[in-house]
Amino acid sequence: MKPALPKGTRDFGPLETARRRYIFETIRNQFELFGYQALETPAMENLTTLTGKYGDEGDRLIFKILNSGDFLQEVREKNASLDAPSAILPMISEKALRYDLTVPFARFVVMNREKLAFPFKRYQMQPVWRADRPQKGRYREFWQCDADVVGSASLLNEAELIQIYDRVFHQLGLPVNILVNNRKILSGMAEVAGVPERLTELTVALDKLDKIGWEKVVEEMQQKGIPENALKTIEPITRLSGSNTGKLQQLEQLLQGSTIGLAGIRELRELLSFFGPEGKLELLNAKIDLDLSLARGLNYYTGTILEVKARNIAFGSIGGGGRYDDLTGIFGLQGVPGVGISFGADRIYDILLDQNLFPASQTTGTRILIASLEISERNDGLVLLQQLRNAGIAAEIFPEPTKLRKQFEYAEKKGIPYLALYGPDEVKSGVVNLKKLSSGKQVNVPLEAIHEIESYFEEES
RNA sequence: GUGGUUAUAGCUCAGUUGGUUAGAGCGCUAGUUUGUGGCACUAGAGGCCGUGGGUUCGAGCCCCAUUAGCCACCCCA
Numbered sequence: 001m002k003p004a005l006p007k008g009t010r011d012f013g014p015l016e017t018a019r020r021r022y023i024f025e026t027i028r029n030q031f032e033l034f035g036y037q038a039l040e041t042p043a044m045e046n047l048t049t050l051t052g053k054y055g056d057e058g059d060r061l062i063f064k065i066l067n068s069g070d071f072l073q074e075v076r077e078k079n080a081s082l083d084a085p086s087a088i089l090p091m092i093s094e095k096a097l098r099y100d101l102t103v104p105f106a107r108f109v110v111m112n113r114e115k116l117a118f119p120f121k122r123y124q125m126q127p128v129w130r131a132d133r134p135q136k137g138r139y140r141e142f143w144q145c146d147a148d149v150v151g152s153a154s155l156l157n158e159a160e161l162i163q164i165y166d167r168v169f170h171q172l173g174l175p176v177n178i179l180v181n182n183r184k185i186l187s188g189m190a191e192v193a194g195v196p197e198r199l200t201e202l203t204v205a206l207d208k209l210d211k212i213g214w215e216k217v218v219e220e221m222q223q224k225g226i227p228e229n230a231l232k233t234i235e236p237i238t239r240l241s242g243s244n245t246g247k248l249q250q251l252e253q254l255l256q257g258s259t260i261g262l263a264g265i266r267e268l269r270e271l272l273s274f275f276g277p278e279g280k281l282e283l284l285n286a287k288i289d290l291d292l293s294l295a296r297g298l299n300y301y302t303g304t305i306l307e308v309k310a311r312n313i314a315f316g317s318i319g320g321g322g323r324y325d326d327l328t329g330i331f332g333l334q335g336v337p338g339v340g341i342s343f344g345a346d347r348i349y350d351i352l353l354d355q356n357l358f359p360a361s362q363t364t365g366t367r368i369l370i371a372s373l374e375i376s377e378r379n380d381g382l383v384l385l386q387q388l389r390n391a392g393i394a395a396e397i398f399p400e401p402t403k404l405r406k407q408f409e410y411a412e413k414k415g416i417p418y419l420a421l422y423g424p425d426e427v428k429s430g431v432v433n434l435k436k437l438s439s440g441k442q443v444n445v446p447l448e449a450i451h452e453i454e455s456y457f458e459e460e461s
Numbered sequence: 462g463u464g465g466u467u468a469u470a471g472c473u474c475a476g477u478u479g480g481u482u483a484g485a486g487c488g489c490u491a492g493u494u495u496g497u498g499g500c501a502c503u504a505g506a507g508g509c510c511g512u513g514g515g516u517u518c519g520a521g522c523c524c525c526a527u528u529a530g531c532c533a534c535c536c537c538a
Contacts, residue, residue: 408498
């Protein structure tokens, strides 16, 4: 049998894991700085918890888990027809792998509503699974890093989430633009265009504007039966240019006839004002860019919509989020507004690698390898080894004494910066011979001073 | 779900109109060098040419099927 991975899944080797951890920890630090608390939920949920939450398309992509034991028993008992897979499914599967982190979060909030302090701010960084066909930047198992706050309608939450984006990407060294829009403005557009009931089709098509251009968007809208004069109303809105405040001013004129549209404009103005001249919040690097074609597919968004893109690099979105007024309503808890964001960790990884933005120097992993040529020498080295570890310095000893060449190559390949020799001569004089591999520089360090080992090389760097 | 494309050594890839024993670079193992790696030189290991059928005197190469990977669409992160 040839070993292989399931389609759309990946192994992460030591280097990849270290780099992924760097991304995750950067995100986690900011989440926690802003008062978000960690939550973890099971890999599997009841199938009924998940179905119907992601649309027909989404339901198809949920990984179902086959019941244990005689999973066909119920099918036989009810003599069910195999021609109706959707009717058979609940008989053979009652659990499924989580599809995202938002629905499990909503379930958690509803189940624990009495215990939680609202506004409840949680973050969650866990893998999710989708039975999608894999392609570039798309996997069947991938990690989401979500932060959501529920129980508060204040736009300050949005502003803080924008700050989190800004600070994370600033730390990662990746300049980004944060695209903002508001679902109410899209509703307003549909309203003044005379097609309020076609909001979904309108937004799905409009969202592709920067990717496929206006003509293709028109084509798609026409295909979906959106009338020509509606398109004529919408086009000038998408063509608005200038500063964010300038765009909003022009938009205000165009959306005069729509109460909901004007509400959206008010919300955006309030959000932007946090970062404006009168505002109190700062951005380190990110630019906020009002993008009136930004829609995002998720239908549960009701207010602010956010999306993050790397500046000057064509690479799709690396994060997104938005406000939803009634996420927990599907589980019977009404009137809990919320807003959340998500980091696309796998895409951030790809882009940092592409832009060469991962820190070069390795700060984790073994610092010192103790080499030895003979068993007696190796055993002497065990004393040194334990002293190093007791001092909190990651150290290892080559288990079988062998040629130094081999031990050097091991250290080199593993990225261990120092190699220690502790042979008969060193034992006699109570020192450790220490070599820095990158420079070739070598010094004798008194055994008692072993915990300060790195300071002997500090002046170089 | 729809369409395109690829499959030869651990990796990246050559392989002529079908012709005898399928190659290179990198990597790997060992040696030159028994307390000092990276360089160099030398030698070696490693392939059912994705799988199954067909055409042919003869197939890595042509035909059919199948599986898997990659890419695009749909959708999404």
